[in-house]
Amino acid sequence: MSTNKRFEPLLEQYDFAVERLLTRLAGPTSDSGDGRGVEVPMLTDAEYLWEPVAACWSVRRRVDGPGPGALKLLGAGEWGRDAAPESPWPPPFTTIAWRLDHLTETLAGRASHLGGDRTFERATYESRPDAAGAIGAFREAAADWRRAMLGVDESDYDSTGLTTYPYGSDPEETFPSNVWWENQEILHHAAEIALLRDLYAHQAR
Numbered sequence: 001m002s003t004n005k006r007f008e009p010l011l012e013q014y015d016f017a018v019e020r021l022l023t024r025l026a027g028p029t030s031d032s033g034d035g036r037g038v039e040v041p042m043l044t045d046a047e048y049l050w051e052p053v054a055a056c057w058s059v060r061r062r063v064d065g066p067g068p069g070a071l072k073l074l075g076a077g078e079w080g081r082d083a084a085p086e087s088p089w090p091p092p093f094t095t096i097a098w099r100l101d102h103l104t105e106t107l108a109g110r111a112s113h114l115g116g117d118r119t120f121e122r123a124t125y126e127s128r129p130d131a132a133g134a135i136g137a138f139r140e141a142a143a144d145w146r147r148a149m150l151g152v153d154e155s156d157y158d159s160t161g162l163t164t165y166p167y168g169s170d171p172e173e174t175f176p177s178n179v180w181w182e183n184q185e186i187l188h189h190a191a192e193i194a195l196l197r198d199l200y201a202h203q204a205r
Contacts, residue, residue, distance in 0.1 A: 115148030
């Protein structure tokens, strides 16, 4: 399938955002902004689950129940992500684990409901309890979403309902709008994760 000029910048932005986040999580180096590679240590399990303030939302053992202010743990398996039926205001502070798991879930879900079998449900999604597993899951979900995007023909770009992802406004939006939304999700959560990594490193010193 070919891509048109309108989609190319969105795809380039997506690739940049995903690669930037992966190198910020797993290294071994990341571009400092001036073309120099800065050494980046691999995210550890302790850092992945670090709760820098009280009442953080995170990824937790299901047997321990949800964290402060959360009413449930999303997904299946031994671990789940803090959640509530309605997003609280102000929003809770979330850990690297919560933010990375949220990104992975949305990417996997959107890939399934655009170019996949459209069977993805949050109820069966499994959160990862460890940093390496979470990074691997994000990498896989990001690749799945990229393949799904490239499978859309440019003649369908302005059609609504290409994706049936049920946890957002995706069915009412055009394809470029769906892509733009996921891009900004990665960009802003990646920036938050990068800041949390910096804070963790500095408090350890």
